[in-house]
Each structure stands twice: as C-alpha cells, then as structure tokens.
Amino acid sequence: MSFTVAIDGPAAAGKGTISKAVAAHFGFAHLDTGLLYRAVGAKVIAGAEPIAAAETLDPVELENDRLRTPEVAQAASEVAVIPQVRDALIAFQRTFAARDGGAVLDGRDIGTVICPDAPAKLFVTASAECRAERRFQELLGKGMDVSLEQVIADVKERDARDRSRATAPLLPAEDAVLLDTSDLTIDEAIAAAINIVQNARS
Numbered sequence: 001m002s003f004t005v006a007i008d009g010p011a012a013a014g015k016g017t018i019s020k021a022v023a024a025h026f027g028f029a030h031l032d033t034g035l036l037y038r039a040v041g042a043k044v045i046a047g048a049e050p051i052a053a054a055e056t057l058d059p060v061e062l063e064n065d066r067l068r069t070p071e072v073a074q075a076a077s078e079v080a081v082i083p084q085v086r087d088a089l090i091a092f093q094r095t096f097a098a099r100d101g102g103a104v105l106d107g108r109d110i111g112t113v114i115c116p117d118a119p120a121k122l123f124v125t126a127s128a129e130c131r132a133e134r135r136f137q138e139l140l141g142k143g144m145d146v147s148l149e150q151v152i153a154d155v156k157e158r159d160a161r162d163r164s165r166a167t168a169p170l171l172p173a174e175d176a177v178l179l180d181t182s183d184l185t186i187d188e189a190i191a192a193a194i195n196i197v198q199n200a201r202s
C-alpha cells in the first residue's frame with residue numbers, strides 16, 4: 001500500500017529534519033527532492049546544459065556531500081525556474097511517491113504539483129531570520145567559511161526566486177496543514193508533524 005506525505009516549505013525551515021524523522025517514525029522511505037535540483041545545479045556549474053543535465057540525471061548523483069554548499073543551492077534555485085528541467089524530474093518523484101510501504105517527499109511543489117492527491121500535506125515555515133540563523137549554524141558546523149549576513153542574503157534571494165517563478169512556485173497547497181517552526185524546538189516540531197500525519201492516516 002502506498003501512502004504519500006508531502007512536506008513543502010522555504011529554505012531552512014526544518015523540512016529535512018522533520019521529513020527524516022516522520023519517515024523513520026512511520027517506516028516510510030524519504031526523498032529530499034531539493035537534491036534533484038542541486039544535482040542538476042552542480043552539473044551546470046561543471047559546464048552542462050540544464051535541460052540535458054536534468055534529463056540524464058542518475059539517482060547515484062544524489063549521493064554527493066558537495067551538493068550541500070550555498071553555491072550549489074543558488075544554482076539549484078536557478079535551474080528550478082526552467083519548466084523543462086522540472087518536467088524531466090517529475091516521473092522519478094511520482095514513482096518514488098507511489099512506492100509500497102509509504103513515502104515522504106520534501107520540497108517546494110510536492111503538495112501542489114508532484115503529488116496533489118497526497119493524503120498528508122504539510123507546509124513548514126519559519127521567519128527568514130530564524131531560517132538564516134539555523135542554516136548559518138549548519139554551515140559553520142560543516143566547517144564552511146560563511147558570514148551570517150551572507151547567509152541571510154542567500155536565503156532571501158532564493159526564497160524570492162522560488163516564490164515568484166511561473167512554474168510550480170513555492171506555495172502551500174490549499175489542503176496543507178501549516179507548521180511554523182520559528183518558536184519550536186526540533187523535538188516539538190517533529191512531534192507536531194508526526195501528529196499531523198497520524199491524523200491524516202486515521
């Protein structure tokens with residue numbers, strides 16, 4: 001039996017942590033769909049043409065720690081504007097979502113475009129400052145040389161582009177449950193998300 005959990009939201013709102021925890025709790029598979037766009041972005045940085053990079057993407061290319069850099073995040077957000085890039089990535093995501101045993105997909109357009117019929121949809125948000133501070137701490141923890149100002153500017157620029165693009169913009173599905181994590185600890189945010197999914201299952 002398939003059961004799809006769609007988790008969308010802006011950069012660094014806590015989607016990744018929440019999605020992994022929800023997947024582990026229910027025994028579902030997890031796909032971070034941002035990695036697909038990051039992998040295409042990384043290939044473009046290396047000189048590839050975006051649409052060809054998306055059409056030839058191999059899932060093996062998702063397992064690469066270098067996809068987590070701010071430079072690749074910006075490139076991902078830029079290739080994500082191109083409708084043919086998005087189209088090339090749809091089938092992989094829908095197949096993943098339909099797998100037996102349940103799946104959690106996190107991204108920007110899962111509840112609106114990729115899986116509009118998902119029985120459980122969450123839209124995870126937090127204030128821009130809060131998200132930038134979290135992403136800053138995460139990058140520092142990975143030993144990256146970044147300033148808080150730079151991270152705030154990056155997060156805001158990426159949000160603006162993700163929200164304003166014509167195809168599949170970042171936006172809550174009408175039937176998504178909003179979860180603002182600004183004032184929640186990680187454990188509180190995870191508990192709230194598990195609760196929302198549990199309600200959708202029963």
Ligand code: DC
Pocket residue numbers: 011012033034035037038073076077080106107108109110158162
């Ligand atoms: O979730 P992330 O920060 O790894 O995503 C990187 C970029 O990829 C994001 O700025 C926009 C794009 N993206 C998208 O357009 N649609 C998705 N479902 C996931 C990510």
